[in-house]
Amino acid sequence: MSERIVIDPITRIEGHLRVEAVIEGGKIKDAYSSGTMVRGIENIVRDRDPRDAWVFVGRVCGVCTSIHSLCSVRAVEHALDITIPPNAEMVRNIMEAVLYMHDHTVHFYQLHALDWVDIVSGLKADPQKAALLAQQLSPWAKNTEGYFKATQDRLKKFVASGQLGIFSNGYWGHPAYKLTPEQNLIATVHYLEALEWQKEIVKVHAVFGGKNPHPNFLVGGMPCSIDLNEANSINAERLALVKQKLQEGKDFIDQVYIPDLLMIAGVYKDEWSKIGGGVSNYLSYGDFPLHGYAGIEDFMSPRGIVLDRDLSKVHPVDANSPDEIKEYIYHSWYKYTEGDKAGLHPYDGETNLEYTGPKPPYKHLDVEDKYSWIKTPRWKEKPMEVGPLARLVVAYAAGKEPQKTAVDNVLAALDLPASALFSTLGRTAARGIETQLVAGWALEFFDQLMKNLENGDSRMANPVMWENENWPKKAQGVGLTEAPRGALAHFIVMENNRVKNYQMVVPTTWNASPRDENGNLSPYESALIGTPVHDANQPLEILRTIHSFDPCLACAVHLYDEEGKYVHQMDTF
Numbered sequence: 001m002s003e004r005i006v007i008d009p010i011t012r013i014e015g016h017l018r019v020e021a022v023i024e025g026g027k028i029k030d031a032y033s034s035g036t037m038v039r040g041i042e043n044i045v046r047d048r049d050p051r052d053a054w055v056f057v058g059r060v061c062g063v064c065t066s067i068h069s070l071c072s073v074r075a076v077e078h079a080l081d082i083t084i085p086p087n088a089e090m091v092r093n094i095m096e097a098v099l100y101m102h103d104h105t106v107h108f109y110q111l112h113a114l115d116w117v118d119i120v121s122g123l124k125a126d127p128q129k130a131a132l133l134a135q136q137l138s139p140w141a142k143n144t145e146g147y148f149k150a151t152q153d154r155l156k157k158f159v160a161s162g163q164l165g166i167f168s169n170g171y172w173g174h175p176a177y178k179l180t181p182e183q184n185l186i187a188t189v190h191y192l193e194a195l196e197w198q199k200e201i202v203k204v205h206a207v208f209g210g211k212n213p214h215p216n217f218l219v220g221g222m223p224c225s226i227d228l229n230e231a232n233s234i235n236a237e238r239l240a241l242v243k244q245k246l247q248e249g250k251d252f253i254d255q256v257y258i259p260d261l262l263m264i265a266g267v268y269k270d271e272w273s274k275i276g277g278g279v280s281n282y283l284s285y286g287d288f289p290l291h292g293y294a295g296i297e298d299f300m301s302p303r304g305i306v307l308d309r310d311l312s313k314v315h316p317v318d319a320n321s322p323d324e325i326k327e328y329i330y331h332s333w334y335k336y337t338e339g340d341k342a343g344l345h346p347y348d349g350e351t352n353l354e355y356t357g358p359k360p361p362y363k364h365l366d367v368e369d370k371y372s373w374i375k376t377p378r379w380k381e382k383p384m385e386v387g388p389l390a391r392l393v394v395a396y397a398a399g400k401e402p403q404k405t406a407v408d409n410v411l412a413a414l415d416l417p418a419s420a421l422f423s424t425l426g427r428t429a430a431r432g433i434e435t436q437l438v439a440g441w442a443l444e445f446f447d448q449l450m451k452n453l454e455n456g457d458s459r460m461a462n463p464v465m466w467e468n469e470n471w472p473k474k475a476q477g478v479g480l481t482e483a484p485r486g487a488l489a490h491f492i493v494m495e496n497n498r499v500k501n502y503q504m505v506v507p508t509t510w511n512a513s514p515r516d517e518n519g520n521l522s523p524y525e526s527a528l529i530g531t532p533v534h535d536a537n538q539p540l541e542i543l544r545t546i547h548s549f550d551p552c553l554a555c556a557v558h559l560y561d562e563e564g565k566y567v568h569q570m571d572t573f
Contacts, residue, residue: 001024002022002023002024002029003022003023003024003536004020004021004022004023004364005020005021005023005536005539006018006019006020006363006364007019007020007021007539007542007543008036009036010543010546010551011169012110012111012112012114012543012547013111013546013547013550013551013552013553014061014063014551014552014553015035015037015508015551015552015553016035016036016037016553017033017034017035017036017512017546017551017553018033018034018035018036018365019031019032019033019034019524019528019542019546020032020034020364020365020367021528021533021539021542023533023536026532026533026534027530027531027532027533028528028529028530028531028533028542029529030529031521031524031525031526031528031529032365032367032371032514032525033372033374033512033513033514033522033524033525034365034371034372034373034374034514035372035373035374035508035512035553036360036372036373037373037553038353038373039060039351039373039553040351040353041056041057041059041060041504042057042349042351042501042502042503042504043351044056045057045499045502046499046500046501046502047498047499048498048499049468049497049498049499050076050079050492050494050497050498050499051076051466051468053072053075053076053492053499053502054068054069054070054072054073054076054218055069057069057071057072057490057502057504058072058214059214060504060506061552062213062214063103063552064099064103064483064484064485064552065099065205065212065213065214065215066095066096066099066205066209066213066214066215066217066218067096067099067481067483067484067488068483068488068490068504069214069218070092070095070096070218070479070481071479071480071481071483071488071489071490071504072479072490072492073218073479074293074479074480074481074490075477075478075479075490075491075492076477076479076492076494077293077477077479078293078477078478078479079475079476079477079492079494080471080472080475080477082466083292083294085457085459086452086457086459087449087452087453087457087458087459088459089289089290089292089293090445090446090448090449090452091208091217091449092217092218093288093289093441093442093445094204094208094242094246094442094445094446094449095204095205095208095209095215095217096287096288096481097288097438097439097441097442097445098201098202098204098205098246098249098442099205099484100434100435100438100484101201101249101253101435101438101439101442102198102201102202103484104388104431104432104434104435104484105194105197105198105252105253105257105435106194106198107431107484107550108194108257108260108261108428108431108432109190109191109194109195109257110191110194110195111547111550112428112547112548112550113187113191114167114170115540115543115544115547116177116179116187116264116268116544117177117179117184117187117188117191117264118170118172118173118174118177118179118184119155119164119167119170119172119184119188120159120164120170120172120173121172121173121177121179121180121181121184122152122155122181122184122185122187122188123152123155123156123159123181124181125148125152125180125181125182125184125185126181126182127145127146127148127149127152127185128145129182130145130148130182130183130185130186131143131144131145131147131148133182133183133186134148134186134259137186137259137260137262137263138255138256138259139255140255140256140259142193143186147189148185148186148189151185151188151189151192152185155167155188171538171540174534174535174538174540175534176534176540176541178267178268179264179267183263183264183267186260186263187260187263187264190256190257190260193252193256194252194256194257197248197249197252200245200248200249201245201248201249203241203245204242204245204246207238207239207241207242208242239450242446243443243446246439246442246443246446247443249439249442250439250440250442250443253435253436253439254436254439257432257435257436258432258435258436261428261429261432262410262413262414265414265425265428265429266414268425269414269415269416269420269425272423272424272425272544273414273416273420273423273425273426274420274423275423275424275425275530275531275532275541275545276423276424276425276427276527276528276531276544276545276548277422277423277426277527278385278422278523278524278526278527279383279384279385279521279522279523279526279527280307280308280309280422281305281306281307281308281379281382281383281384281385282305282306282384282385282386282389282390282393282394283305283317283379283384283385283386283390283394283486283487283510284301284302284303284304284305284386284390284391284393284394284395284482284486284487285303285317285319285480285481285482285487285488285489286299286301286302286303286304286394286480286482287299287300287301287480287481287482288300288301288438288441288445300441301391301395301403301482302314302394302395302398302400303316303317303394304316304317304394304397304398305317305379305384305394306390306393306394306397307382309393309419309422310397311393311396311397311418312397313397314394314397314398317379319478319480319489319491320478322345322347322348323380324379324380325345325346325377325378325379325489325505326343326344326345326377326378327343327344327346327349327375327376327377327378327503327505327509328341328342328343328375328376328377328378328516328517329370329375329376330370330376330514330516330517331367331369331370331371331372331376331514331515331516332370332372332373332374332375332376332513332514333353333354333355333356333357333370333371333372333373334350334351334352334353334354334373334375335350335352335353335354336350336352337350337352341517343378346478346489346491346503346504346505347476347491347493347501347503348501349491349501349503351503356369356370357369357370357371371514372512372513372514374508374509374512374513374514374553375509375513376513376514376515376516376522377505377509377510377513378516381516382520383510383513383516383520383521383522383523383526384487384510384523385486385510385511385523386485386486386487386507386510386511387427387430387431387485387486387507387511387549387550388427388430388431388433388434388484388486389421389422389426389427389430389431390486390487391430391434391482391486392407392421392430392433392434393421393430396418396421402437403433403437406433406436406437407421407430407433410429410433414429424527424544424545424548425548427548427549428548431550468497471494471497473495473496474494474495475494476491476492476493476494477491477492477494478490478491478492479491479492483506483507484550485507485508485511485549485550485551485552486507486508486510486511487505487507487510488504488505488506488507489504489505490502490503490504491503491504491505507552508549508551508552508553510522510523511523511524511549511551512524512549512551512553523549524546524549524551527545527546527548527549528542528545528546531545
């Protein structure tokens with residue numbers, strides 16, 4: 001006998017996601033992923049100056065702060081054949097690396113840790129034993145008995161008062177939790193440390209971009225909140241602060257995040273290295289360019305596709321080709337002029353809303369019809385997983401260093417084969433491996449920037465290219481980035497110095513989309529198939545796999561008329 005359960009909303013993510021799963025014999029037999037919010041920001045930028053688009057589309061999300069703005073500016077630069085100076089490239093790389101360091105670490109602790117860590121169990125831990133274990137795992141200076149005991153005492157006060165504060169609503173005592181009380185205490189203490197650390201690393205964004213979120217550092221190639229043409233004490237102090245925060249970030253990742261990841265993975269590896277693999281195809285646009293964005297062979301993170309988990313070959317990807325990337329809406333609450341079965345390349349994409357589903361709240365999705373606000377992208381009709389795992393799989397297949405050695409070292413430390421990458425645990429581990437790599441790269445980018453300055457090259461922008469008097473009447477371009485959550489593309493069509501069409505194909509569109517016309521499942525849905533569920537009322541196992549992708553859905557839309565009068569609001573229940 002089968003049972004269909006609903007999790008709505010999926011918590012500890014950005015945005016609103018609904019998952020319905022059919023459970024039979026204690027395992028998931030089928031699953032459906034639904035984005036329950038509208039994203040129509042592409043329509044907002046139509047008819048605007050292309051140089052303004054980045055400001056609007058950057059606000060689609062404050063979690064992946066700055067990455068949509070970077071992607072938008074790259075789209076315009078591609079359309080107009082603009083090349084930015086080397087310093088601008090290095091600062092962009094630093095800003096993106098800091099985003100990865102912050103975003104991945106926060107995800108591991110604040111969004112994903114409670115899927116593996118039983119906070120209440122940590123109250124039973126022996127602080128002395130916890131400190132000794134932590135010291136064996138890492139030289140982190142705060143791993144002391146006194147520090148662990150003080151944190152444990154704070155948690156006990158929360159529990160005694162009848163609340164757990166930020167740790168409320170967990171599935172404490174669930175049999176799927178496997179860590180010892182001491183391991184749970186270590187992870188809980190570091191969870192709280194991560195909250196403090198995250199406000200420090202983003203100071204790098206404030207130095208170069210004036211603020212966080214949504215730093216302002218892009219238009220014209222690279223305006224910057226410090227003037228690198230002037231070798232004064234203020235600039236020297238700010239650059240020294242950047243170096244300090246990058247090093248502190250690397251230390252935290254090396255000595256806290258990675259040891260905790262390996263500790264947790266070592267406990268759960270036997271089961272969760274075999275669960276949650278999902279689709280067999282992986283896409284990366286590549287990023288962190290060293291010698292111009294056109295020279296993809298110099299990307300720190302390579303571009304390409306791996307099909308059917310075949311690590312012997314990397315296939316090229318061309319986002320400009322009308323025969324490669326297309327978006328479908330067969331199961332999405334949109335409409336196309338040519339009909340629901342048409343696949344459109346984003347240059348020709350449409351964002352026409354047509355909600356025909358049930359009025360919330362409702363019991364179940366009509367999965368035979370449209371059931372999501374997310375479109376269904378395909379590469380040559382194939383579903384693709386994107387994100388940290390996809391990036392490392394592509395790099396590993398390409399023999400790219402230092403990624404290949406880093407992956408091999410972690411697999412060896414956990415005594416797991418390469419096939420373990422294709423799992424919930426592999427996806428979580430990939431994010432940690434990437435974070436550690438990027439933390440090292442950030443320091444390399446900074447050193448290169450300083451070397452350029454010492455050699456007398458202080459150029460940060462190419463503003464002349466942004467003057468629109470000599471722009472072609474028509475142009476189109478694609479901006480490609482690797483957001484923390486995966487492959488991100490912005491497509492712009494320009495005409496008479498205005499945006500004629502704009503489309504974004506974002507990471508969660510690839511991963512969370514509904515199945516296509518032929519019934520092929522996308523990553524979220526396929527990754528859940530076969531997952532054991534101990535208790536349908538406490539579906540912890542479902543959250544583990546869904547959270548391993550780090551879902552991030554665009555913000556809900558509130559509509560107003562031209563006079564600012566409220567018109568309509570889409571709510572989820």
